[in-house]
Amino acid sequence: MPHVIIPVVAAALCLVAGTAYADRLLVSNEKDNTITVLDADSLKVTKTVPVGQRPRGIVLSRDGKSLFICASDSDEIEELDLATMTITRTLESGADPENFDISQDGKTLFDANENDATVSFTDVDSGKIVKVVQVGVEPEGMAVSPDGRVVVDTSETTGMAHFIDTTTGDVLANVLVDARPRRATWTPDGKFVWVSAEVGGTVSVIDAATHAVVHRIGFEIPGVTKEQLQPVSIAITPDGTTGFVALGPANHVAVVNAKTWEVEKYLLVGQRVWNLALSRDGKWLYTTNGISNDLSVIDVAARKVTKSVPVGGLPWGVVVAP
């Protein structure tokens, strides 16, 4: 049934220019030390907020009222109040925080500290680090399971996905994937974790219960060299049917059938496509393109790129906020 309805709704949204929501898009600009705020309907930049040095990973608080920012070169996490658009406080992190995720109850941030080979747990209320977990070299990808019990970290040089218990901090499993794993993303049902390997050129699908790699998704685009196919960010639609994989310098996003793991389409976006975010209703996908300094907008149902919007210098992360 939803197969019939989705294109219709999407078409309707296109006609009325998506007036159903007044969401905001927040983009971290690594080079400019700013957050760009866009209106999700008009795709107009409404504000540019100066933040700490080299903002990369960004994540929304569970109540949607603030944005947490990894200010990598400031070695701290900043909290941006989304009502006033001002930095209200800083939270502790380890050295060079690059990326993080937030617990399902919103009380803990799990930070990948790239230079330290650690994952730290930052208590949101106190802003203090309450736990430090040793992981592999160059941790980067962080993803909390839908049930909140497990956080997966990917360590780039070690080539592993580490499954970490969010309560105890114990490492439950270390799963070897292909070279230079960048990101982990859970399927909405919590059964699988997809891990992208930038240099290996694959996405490994890990069974979350057995920790076995059950499938490796490969990519091939005519006219694009094997070396350029570097999977980074992954987004899976809330209904669990479709996965999107940003292919970095290949300047494409792969559309993957999340049930069969077959790649069904490649969409041309901006240069060095890095991070992805889905709109809250799952109808739109936004991509940050680091070299062309823009954001591409993809119509999920139609599988088409509809627009690209200039943002700041070296856009890194993107988040959809109410």
Added chain:
Amino acid sequence: MARPRAAQAWLVLALALLLPSYAHADDPAQIAVVWLGLAARRDIPSTALIQPPADEGVLGARVALAENATTGRFTGQAWTLDEHTAPDEAGVLDAAHAALAARRRLIVTDLPAPLLLKVADLPDAKDALILDAADPDDSLRAEDCRRNVLHLMPSRAMLADALTQFLTVKSWTHILLVTGPQPADLLLAAAFRASAKKFRVKIVADKPWTFIEGARRSDTGHFAIEAEVARFTQGIDYDVLVVADEADAFADSIPFHTTDARPVAGSSGMVPSAWSPVFEQWGATQLQLRFLKAAHRPMTNRDYGAWMALRTLGEAATRAKSADPAAIAAFIRGKDFELAAFKGSRLSFRPWDGQLREPVLLSDPKQLISVSPQPGFLHQVSELDTLGVDQPETKCRM
């Protein structure tokens, strides 16, 4: 010692095969790597101020060893590096004998070609794996190749091809080649000539550099150099000056002193290399910062060669799920080996001459200018094989 260690390795391997992911090992398998270095004094004759660090190379090995050890916590593998840097050939050979007698089989070297061959040809070294982390000599990849040696650094042929591809793309096809008097300079110049032939660019003048500088960097020394380089480059119609001077004896004197306004490349100006302290793409900044934190100085080309050697062993031990030197060596030579070395591509060893396939940087002291292979240089197997000696041309018979 060898027996229990091998038994441990097999136990870890057995566990790894039984479990879908690594179990935490309380009793790790030991992987001992031997470092053999020749402490030759390498100074840059043209300046007293900027000299290569005495610990160049081995510090790269130490940083990579720490990375291997971090991964080893999850794979049940513990790493050691036995460093032997001797001031002369005899000292290096003694250390090699001792290590091989102690059944060490994983050896990383920072040695000149003739000494490297002496180590590789020791009877006990037959079943060892020697990773040459430093020497760019083409003969080591050709008539003097050895079955037990792999090469991490780009050969002179690869460096020359990387530069020539760039010149082709720029249509700077008329070259003035200037060659220093040292044996290494002659070898590098030969590589530039072979590369020019391969990519059909023209060496319009091929001149040896014979001027012996006086106290060039003493007061007013630059006047003498200016006059000499202007005279040397007069009356030649060329696009780019390529200089072969591996010891940096004079190459840095050439830019801006030529009669005509021409760019300089080779051993000065735009230099081809495996690594540069100013390189920051493909996550390289992370390695640069990690190295800086450990070494308190920037990471050099030579440090990177040693880093790659240790990471090659680390990657193979992780993927092969084994601490056994034979299994590690077999995996490195196998089709599944790929090294992520901050170059944006998968690096592997050419089976025909033991050379690592790798992109080559073209940079000046302040910036990365380009990375070869250049777009458009195609190859049926890997574009990286457009750099250096390809399988049909190899003179290596192992």
